[in-house]
Amino acid sequence: MAQENxxxxxxxxxxxxxxxxxxxxxxxxxxxxxxxxxxxxPARAKQAAAEFGIPEWGDDxxxxxxxxxxxIINITPPQFHAKTTIAALEAGKHVYAEKPLAVTVEEGRxxxxxxxxxxxxxGSAPDTFLGSAVQTARHAIDxxxxxxxxxxxxxxxxxxxxxxxxxxxxxxQPGAGPVxxxxxxxxxxxxxxxxxxxxxxxxxxxxxxxxxxxxxxxxVDEITVEVPTHASAVLTFTSGxxxxxxxxxxxxxxxxxxxxxxxTEGTLALPNPNFFDGDVRIKxxxxxxxxxxxxxxxxxxxxxxxxxHRRGLGVQDLAGALTGxxxxxxxxxxxxxxxxxxxFEISQQESRVVALESSCERPAPRYAx
Numbered sequence: 001m002a003q004e005n006x007x008x009x010x011x012x013x014x015x016x017x018x019x020x021x022x023x024x025x026x027x028x029x030x031x032x033x034x035x036x037x038x039x040x041x042p043a044r045a046k047q048a049a050a051e052f053g054i055p056e057w058g059d060d061x062x063x064x065x066x067x068x069x070x071x072i073i074n075i076t077p078p079q080f081h082a083k084t085t086i087a088a089l090e091a092g093k094h095v096y097a098e099k100p101l102a103v104t105v106e107e108g109r110x111x112x113x114x115x116x117x118x119x120x121x122x123g124s125a126p127d128t129f130l131g132s133a134v135q136t137a138r139h140a141i142d143x144x145x146x147x148x149x150x151x152x153x154x155x156x157x158x159x160x161x162x163x164x165x166x167x168x169x170x171x172x173q174p175g176a177g178p179v180x181x182x183x184x185x186x187x188x189x190x191x192x193x194x195x196x197x198x199x200x201x202x203x204x205x206x207x208x209x210x211x212x213x214x215x216x217x218x219x220v221d222e223i224t225v226e227v228p229t230h231a232s233a234v235l236t237f238t239s240g241x242x243x244x245x246x247x248x249x250x251x252x253x254x255x256x257x258x259x260x261x262x263x264t265e266g267t268l269a270l271p272n273p274n275f276f277d278g279d280v281r282i283k284x285x286x287x288x289x290x291x292x293x294x295x296x297x298x299x300x301x302x303x304x305x306x307x308x309h310r311r312g313l314g315v316q317d318l319a320g321a322l323t324g325x326x327x328x329x330x331x332x333x334x335x336x337x338x339x340x341x342x343x344f345e346i347s348q349q350e351s352r353v354v355a356l357e358s359s360c361e362r363p364a365p366r367y368a369x
Contacts, residue, residue: 008319011036011063011093013084014075015048018098018311022073023052025312028300032312032319038063060084064091070322073315074098078175082107086114089122094322096315099125099184100341101334103175108338112331121321124334127314129188131276132295135366137261137268138193139296140282142365146263149194149241155256156182156247166217171249177227178247179204179344182274186245187337188329189259189273194237196359197340202233202347207250231344238359247344275308276300296367328363336360 008031012022015037026032036056039045049057056066063069064087072088074081074097082102088095089111101124102108115122128134141149156178161168170176191197207229213220230250235243246256259270266285271278277299281290301307314329321327336358343354 006031006323008032008070008322009035009068010071010073010315011038011066011069012073012075013038013060013063013088014077015039015041015044016075016077018075019048020052021310022075022312022315023054024306025310026315028312029316029319032315036063036066036069060087064088064093070094071096071315071319077170078103078180082111085111085122089114089118089120092118092120094121094123094318096123096318096329097125097334099334100175100180101331101338103180105339105342108335112335115331121318121327122331122334123314123318123321123327123329124331125311125314125329126185126188126273127311127317127329128185128273128276129192129363130313130317130328130366131300132297133271133276133278133280134189134192134273135297136280136293136295137189137270138365139367140268140280140293141193141261141263145266145282146261146268146284147265149239149261149263151241152190152194152243152259152261153257154186154190154243154245154259155251155254156186156245157251157254157256158249160252161249162211162213162215162223164215165213166215167219168211168213168215169220169223172211172223172225172227172229174227177229177231178249179228179231179341183247183341184337185273186247186259187340188333189270190235190237190243191333191337191360192328192363193261194241194243195239195362196237196336197235197243197356198238198359199353199355200233200235200340200343200347201353202231202344204228204231204344204348206230207248228345228348231348233344233347235340271303275303276313277308278303326364328366330360330363332358332360333363
């Protein structure tokens with residue numbers, strides 16, 4: 001499957017809200033060249049191509065038929081991920097899909113089967129765990145700086161999408177909610193640091209059943225909530241670590257940390273896993289104050305700058321795997337993350353602890369040993 005040519009031609013399927021974030025992020029990597037954009041609305045694809053200087057545009061059929069495109073980035077809405085990703089794999093393309101991989105475990109499994117059947121590489125967002133923050137935390141754990149990991153906490157709070165997004169309906173529909181929208185960032189960070197999850201028990205509910213939209217450029221004034229907006233879970237990792245996770249669009253104000261990891265000899269505090277970089281702090285039992293750890297990898301960009309909202313490391317990760325490098329944001333990792341997230345609602349509906357059927361390898365670190 002290795003490629004002799006180190007330059008990879010990329011097509012992007014979907015010209016929506018995050019299209020520009022991918023194009024700008026991919027420009028950091030000279031070996032990755034975006035050559036085509038496709039959308040169900042060809043006029044939107046044409047506009048996106050003109051705005052970002054992409055030579056070819058059209059619908060999904062034209063993209064799949066373009067033999068010069070090696071990798072497709074699928075940023076269609078989550079409910080279309082299974083159909084479009086399978087079509088791209090069957091067209092002979094390697095695929096990097098936005099998160100979540102699919103909206104159900106059954107769909108996710110069908111995607112993995114298609115990747116195996118076509119012998120194509122499949123990668124999936126989120127890729128922020130490849131950034132300096134989570135890699136630095138991973139290094140600290142691997143180096144034994146906090147001893148044996150006993151437990152972790154993770155807290156997803158509302159992004160207040162109603163106040164800034166012109167049409168936030170998708171945040172409150174199947175395939176989203178706090179568990180599927182923000183949960184992948186937190187789970188990817190935890191699985192990278194601690195390894196796969198073996199079981200979980202969760203409770204979920206809807207907070208407010210309707211939401212008022214107050215963004216200045218809104219296209220709707222009110223939305224109906226279709227998915228749980230508040231979820232709590234206890235996760236047991238295969239390593240023996242126990243995680244307490246809260247994911248909520250109903251928590252607007254809090255003093256809780258994003259992620260903390262507790263060891264027998266100290267604690268790690270991680271920044272927002274939606275970003276690539278940020279301070280990772282450590283406090284060992286004998287320490288008086290918290291210490292900021294030196295990043296173990298290069299920064300994707302300064303926190304607070306547009307670079308932190310851009311994407312691309314995961315696509316570079318997939319492209320590297322084509323030439324024999326480790327594939328970290330791989331299909332098994334993405335599917336395991338999906339099954340963990342989907343199990344929240346199963347646990348709630350069936351009032352039981354859910355044993356995970358899938359697992360994955362802890363991704364190879366990006367830092368130098």
